[in-house]
Amino acid sequence: xxxxxxxxxxDSFFHRLNPITKILWTFTVLIMSFLFxxxxxxxxxxxxxxxxxxxxxILRQILPVIKALFIFSFLLIIFQIFFxxxxxxxxxxxxxxxxxxxxxxxxxxxxxxxFRMVATVSTIPILMMTTQMTDMVVVLVExxxxxxxxxxxxxxxxxxxxxxxxxxxxILQAQMSRGYNSDTRNPFKKLVIIxxxxxxxxxxxxxxxxxxxxxxxARGFASxxxxxxRKIDMRKTDYAVIAALVAVIPAAALMPLL
Amino acid sequence: xxxxxxxSYQYKNGNKVLKNLNITIxxxxxxxxxxxxxxxxxxxxxxxxxxxKPSQGNITICGLDAAKTKTSVLAKxxxxxxxNPDHQIxxxxxYEEIAFGLKNLGVQHSGIENLVYGAAExxxxxxxxxxxxxxxxxxxxxxxxxxxxxxMGTEVLVLDEPTTGQDYSEGIEIMxxxxxxxxxxxxxxxxxxDMELVAKYAKRVIVLHNGTIxxxxxxxxxxxxEESLALSNLQPPQVYLLAKRFHKQxxxxxTYTVEDMFxxxxxxxxxxxxASNG
Numbered sequence: 156x157x158x159x160x161x162x163x164x165x166d167s168f169f170h171r172l173n174p175i176t177k178i179l180w181t182f183t184v185l186i187m188s189f190l191f192x193x194x195x196x197x198x199x200x201x202x203x204x205x206x207x208x209x210x211x212x213i214l215r216q217i218l219p220v221i222k223a224l225f226i227f228s229f230l231l232i233i234f235q236i237f238f239x240x241x242x243x244x245x246x247x248x249x250x251x252x253x254x255x256x257x258x259x260x261x262x263x264x265x266x267x268x269x270f271r272m273v274a275t276v277s278t279i280p281i282l283m284m285t286t287q288m289t290d291m292v293v294v295l296v297e298x299x300x301x302x303x304x305x306x307x308x309x310x311x312x313x314x315x316x317x318x319x320x321x322x323x324x325x326i327l328q329a330q331m332s333r334g335y336n337s338d339t340r341n342p343f344k345k346l347v348i349i350x351x352x353x354x355x356x357x358x359x360x361x362x363x364x365x366x367x368x369x370x371x372x373a374r375g376f377a378s379x380x381x382x383x384x385r386k387i388d389m390r391k392t393d394y395a396v397i398a399a400l401v402a403v404i405p406a407a408a409l410m411p412l413l
Numbered sequence: 414x415x416x417x418x419x420x421s422y423q424y425k426n427g428n429k430v431l432k433n434l435n436i437t438i439x440x441x442x443x444x445x446x447x448x449x450x451x452x453x454x455x456x457x458x459x460x461x462x463x464x465x466k467p468s469q470g471n472i473t474i475c476g477l478d479a480a481k482t483k484t485s486v487l488a489k490x491x492x493x494x495x496x497n498p499d500h501q502i503x504x505x506x507x508y509e510e511i512a513f514g515l516k517n518l519g520v521q522h523s524g525i526e527n528l529v530y531g532a533a534e535x536x537x538x539x540x541x542x543x544x545x546x547x548x549x550x551x552x553x554x555x556x557x558x559x560x561x562x563x564x565m566g567t568e569v570l571v572l573d574e575p576t577t578g579q580d581y582s583e584g585i586e587i588m589x590x591x592x593x594x595x596x597x598x599x600x601x602x603x604x605x606x607d608m609e610l611v612a613k614y615a616k617r618v619i620v621l622h623n624g625t626i627x628x629x630x631x632x633x634x635x636x637x638x639e640e641s642l643a644l645s646n647l648q649p650p651q652v653y654l655l656a657k658r659f660h661k662q663x664x665x666x667x668t669y670t671v672e673d674m675f676x677x678x679x680x681x682x683x684x685x686x687x688a689s690n691g
Contacts, residue, residue: 322500328459328495329500331464332492334488336485358503
């Protein structure tokens, strides 16, 4: 999954929005999914994410991420579901001994939790895939007043993920060519077996970082106030979308009262 | 020894890198694969030890089907030297680094020491065996990587740009060593950009262009084909170009290595001398 957080160039409605609007959207999704305690409602929020992904033309790239998140959320369910005592008993995981009681409340709660996790976390890759990193930095620094060093650290870390994955592949191939075999089921052996991969990766990352620091300094990094080539303005659609996002939260909060 | 039938390879993103390649390499050959960046040279090499599996076609390595054999098994037959030594070095001493492959192949402890010393001596790093490989220069690290491949004693050596990071004389030293191994019977397949090295050492040259083979034959023939080489942004070695210009004027038979040309000139000059004396 090397493309997990990479920008995917396209000209969709969502791509064109101001990064601030999109950041507000991720917060709205976050708040909304905590406002509701009904699995169906949270699932609908999750579906709305997928809808946005498909409008932006990144559905194909986002699905593997969602799949991975669901595997993780399934583990969450397993850890959660047997520890809820309230509610009616639905079934037992091991029926004969009555071990592993699953109640309707427990099922609801763990489903909400898992959908909530997938819904909130999946906004981040959607945001990354539809927003150019340079644009993101400009708004983070200029509009949200985050110190440039931190914004730079953030995007550099993200930018290096695919690079490191590629590097890892090269290292794995080099070691395999020397008869190295990474197939083992023994978890202790797995720790030892990672060394021929981890050390070259570590060494080359440190070297890469050093080189990058030198070349950045050579080009005047941190030498004074920065200017930005890009201008990112809020447009009418941005204000409309923000208005809708702001309206949807109180609406959702008031709904149970009706 | 190596048989490639109708090999095609396509990356997951649909990018077709190799198209219907057919190559047979016999035991004891010294073949150079040349071509532009992105022509598919490294991709082709990675098929030889099973790092990549063909999308289509068959590869047989010493009787093993490369598509179905694990790289760690093929490592016994094919020694593969990568471009960047830093992708493999991880041990605290050069000795352990060279021994890593041997341990993977299950060589008995008593045998390892001799093989490590032997390989280190061949590449001329025996004085560094107790040194930390990270403190060596890039050229020396490349030699450590080469020694770690040589120690495994494979019949075939696959070298991806073996002279990267070496200065001219170091590069020649490495190539002389490879040549000697080839004379002793090892099959050598190498990728390089250095046309002078190709002319000097390779006996067979394969030119890849956009994933297809546009030339495959004896080095002295292929290196003379300016048009094919130009397609790949390559130029024949200067001796070739010089000899060709002379050939147009009616001198020389079209011989191409420095030694050949030297001999020709000498015999010509000697002829002149005899003529003037007589």
